[in-house]
Amino acid sequence: MNIMKFGGSSLASPSRIKLVSETIQEKLQEDTSLVVFSAFGGVTNDFLQMADLAASGDLSYKKTLQENEKRHLDAIKELIPIKNQSAILSKVKTEFNGLETLYEGVYLLNELSNKTKHVIASYGEILSSLIITEYFKALNINVKFVDSRDLIVCKNENEKVQVNYVKTNTNIHNYFNDNKADLFVVPGFVANNEQGVPSTLGRGGSDFTAAIFAGALDADKVLIYTDVDGMYTANPSIVSHAYPLKNISYEEAMELSHFGAKVLYPPTLQPLLNKQIEIHIKNTFKPSEIGTVISKSSKENFRWVTGITHIDSIKLLNIEGSGMVGIPGFSKRLFEVLFQEKINVVLITQASSEHSICIAVKDEEAIQAKDAINEAFEVEIQNFKIKPVEIEDNVAIIALVGDRMKSHHGLSGKMFSALGNNNINIRAIAQGSSERNISAVIAKKDVKKALNTLHEQFFEVPSKELNLFITGVGNVGGKLIEQLKQQEEYLLGKLSLKIRILGISNSRKMLFVEEGIDINTWQQDLEKGQTASKEDFFERVKDLNLRNSIFVDNTASPEIAAWYRQYLANSISVVTCNKIACADDFVNYQNLQDLSREYGASFLYETNVGAGLPIIDTLKNLMASGDRVHKIQAVLSGSLNFVFNNYNAEEPFYKTVEQAMLEGYTEPDPKIDLSGIDVSRKILILARESGLEMELSDIENDSFLSEKSLNTTTNDAFFELLKKDEDDFKKMYEDAEANNKQLKYVAQLDNGKAKVGLQQVGPEHPFYNLSGSDNIVLFFTNRYSEQPLIVKGAGAGADVTASGIFADIIRIGKK
Known part of the structure; x- marks a missing residue:
């Protein structure tokens, strides 16, 4: 027998239901089929939300109820021929009348019990399965509706489900011995408790329903159809590079689903594990694709880590104090308290000093757990042997999962190193003795960063x-x-x-x-x-x-x-x-x-x-390797070098400055370059990188500009004064030419003192032939005492500056 299950997203519209029917009809050609259906997409959420509204005295639930009734009736009208509609329309209206009565009771009493909530939640699957059964009848398929409430017996307390497999399996065997059909339609999620009162198998319980039937009927496999391609290496809505896994083991699936992988409801594996019944998770919209196969072994998975997952609806409880150290039975008392309160512990970690125990529980159980522990250890708290329990919220658990992790060394180190490099702080760590799971508690705000970081580390092409x-x-x-x-x-x-x-x-x-x-x-x-x-x-x-x-x-x-x-x-x-x-x-x-x-x-x-010149990087490498700088001489302004290389006293000085601005060599305010402040900042940075504690005011600036031009506030005013000072610029140029020298704006650091200013440089100096907008730096160090280390090249312009920024970005990438 084929066992199939279709989730709510696969049944979100009549067109999707028709697509689902094509897949089912193909399977019917192979063998008798049992199909478990969830509620139409979003319906159960609506039903439960309406219950909460009614309990709070909010009558707006009635509008949502009408909308849902119309949605189901419209589906009937689109899926089923008019001549076959009467009976199912009447049945669906009767179900909605019963639902309306329940809401009215909740509204009048202003109370919503767990029992009532389970009854309300069960309606979605019943409605969808009734409608789909009639749809298949209209297609002339020999189909039977199987009310799973008559067969599955469970105990559901505080959302913790326990199935009575002895009674359930007997009921299922008896039913299928007495009933024959080509297709059996089963509502998922719903069951009865041992008193015969409607109950549920927990959110996501339709998977569980299919597994219960598969286990009872000794099926070869269960096909679970959803809206994704299988179980992924990580949540694809958070990690864009996540991809579906072809094969995983039962244990890996259990770990992944327990830690938040929404594709599979965790208890689904219980009735299948011992009988080694495979689970095939497939995409409804790509039914021919393989999807993910969950079986005894994940041998085809070649990676050490199978998946990365997380839980974000948790809180941490910290219990600490000197009164815990060396006291036998303390942990036993703690976990007995939690057991009596029916609180499930998601993660446990204890310091080897026995001074503290940290546990993670579900959000909604944190206050209950805290109060219960504080009450149980009231005497120890009053005597200051332990501190009152502290709750830490806004945290999440991330986990690496994989069967092969135990045979590979260093995975924990890689995990924590990757997180640490992205400054993701780890609050607690837990690793089981099976080494199939490494879990860490981090801030909830860091979940997306952490998952992407770990996925990049363990799953992606090394990039x-x-x-x-x-x-x-x-x-x-x-x-x-x-x-x-x-x-x-x-x-x-x-x-x-x-x-x-x-x-x-x-x-x-x-x-x-x-x-x-x-x-x-x-x-x-x-x-x-x-x-x-x-x-x-x-x-x-x-x-x-x-x-x-x-x-x-x-x-x-x-x-x-x-x-x-x-x-x-x-x-x-x-x-x-x-x-x-x-x-x-x-x-x-x-x-x-x-x-x-x-x-x-x-x-x-x-x-x-x-x-773009590697000046700072060169200096850092010198310092890191143990060298020491004695003196730096440099032409550090590409704009000033351009200006003095091009000024020849034939064209006015201001024209040369305008040309430098036009070609992008100067700052938007050229006075920053020409005043020497820009060069002063540069030599200051080099001084600091060489280990000196120096301020900008410590640098002697011998400016060639007049005081008035330095005090201008606009470019226009600045250029007007450059025109007026043309004679001074001509004289500087002519004096240098007469001495067979070039004008260069030089920065110098010598014996802890720095200065910048215009200098005449002779042919013997490395600065003399510096052309265009080039920069040059001479490093005199312990190792380069006679002949300096020289860095020379283009020192201004958008292209080279951008390339220098680009190089810094690459440095970070290669870090």
Whole structure:
């Protein structure tokens, strides 16, 4: 006999019911079939919600009741020919009249007992099965409706179901010995208790119903049809890369379903395990696909870990105190209390010192458990031997599951390392002696990040997904997005990095797309975004709480730089070309470094000095390897180098500055470059990276600009004064030319003192032939005392700056 079960999503509409009937009719060609049906999709939820409304005195339940009655009557009219409708319409109306009477009683008494709730909940499956039975009759199929309440006997207390298999199996055998048909239609979920009162098998109990019949009838397998392709490596609604498993063992299925995998109701395995009856989980809408086969062995599963799952409706109870240490029987008393209260413990962990025990229970049972434990240990609490029980909420359990985990070393280490690298704090850990399950309690807000992190670690092709949030998408930001698009395939193929842009912002608008922004249309999409806000941008990044999140700042804004500490403190890495933060007061600079280390978030700013040149990285490597810096000499402003390489006293100085602005070499306010403040910040950053505690005010700035031009507040006013000071610029140029020297704006750090200013450089100096917008840095160290280590190359421009930011992003990806 074929045993099949179809869930509510498979029966959500008449068109879906017709699709289900095609699958059933195909199976009828093989053998007699027994089909278990759930209620129409969403009906049981509605029925229970109406009960709660009625109990609270809210008459709005009547409207929902009418809507549900109409839904069922409409289904009859669409599925069954008019000539066959009369009897089933009358039957369904009678059932709804009975349901209405129940609600009226609940409303009048303002009371909803468990017994009444079970009776109400059973109506959905009865109604769907009655209608579908008549539908098959209309198709001329020899079909019988089997009321499972007459056959399944159970005890249901506090949602804990115990089936009396002796009575149930006898009832089922007797029924099928006396009744013959090609198709038996069975309502799932419903049963009777030992007193003959309608009861249920718990939410998801239609799976259980099919398993009970399969076990009693010694079927070869049970086919459970749902709206997904089987049991997945993780919840696909949370982990987009999750995929269905072809084979898993009974034990693995039990662990996964117990820990939150919604595809299978946990008790389903009970009547099948000893008889080794296979369960085939299949997609109603792809019935020819294999789906997932649950059997004795998962030998075809080649991975050490079979699945990752979680429970988020739990609370932690902490019991601790010195009075627990070395006291025999303490745990026995604790768990006896919980047993007497009929409270199921989901997870247990105890410190080896015996000073504390931590247990996880269902949300709705936490207060009951707390009160019961405090009452049982009242004397110990009064004598300060143990503390009153503390409840910790907003937590969840995540679990790795797999039969093969016990034969592979280091899985726990990989699990906890992956979580730790994403700053996911673990509150409690439990691992059974079978080593089939490793469970950890984490904050509920971190569940999505944790599941995706672990799935990436254990299931995906060795690759890493980086989630970018970019503010500043003008010249540099725009070039960065172009480069990311251009290198997408290379990064995935060669470096195993998948980079997604989830948020972008300019000074006016910001845009977030959780699935990833389309980098082909980002400019148009951004214009349709919401009003930009630095605070809202941060809050959105924090709330998304994604693994490997990186905030990228392509601005020169001090307001945005002030947000770095919030990003880092929330384990969000920061990549920036904005020098403000690293050139701020030393205490703030140090605070960012400390936050980066404390929260495991990278803080990278290679482009602060030399755009795309590896200047800071080179210096860090020197310091890390034990070298010491004595002196740094550098031309660190690509814009100033461009200006003095192109100014020849024939064209006015201001024209050369305008050209530098036009080609993107200067800041939007060119005074920042020409005043030397930008170079001062850069040498300050290098000084700090070489181990010095220095402030910006400690740097001597010998500016070549007049005091008046330095005090201007607009670009127009600044350029007017550059025009007036043209004679001074000509004189500087002519003096250098007369000495056969070049003008270079030089930054120098020597013996703990730093200064910046315009210098005349002769042909013998490495700076003399520095062309265009190039930068150059000379490092004089213990190892490079005679001949300095030189880093030289393009030091300005949107392309090279973007490439430097890109390189920092890749550094994080390869971390």
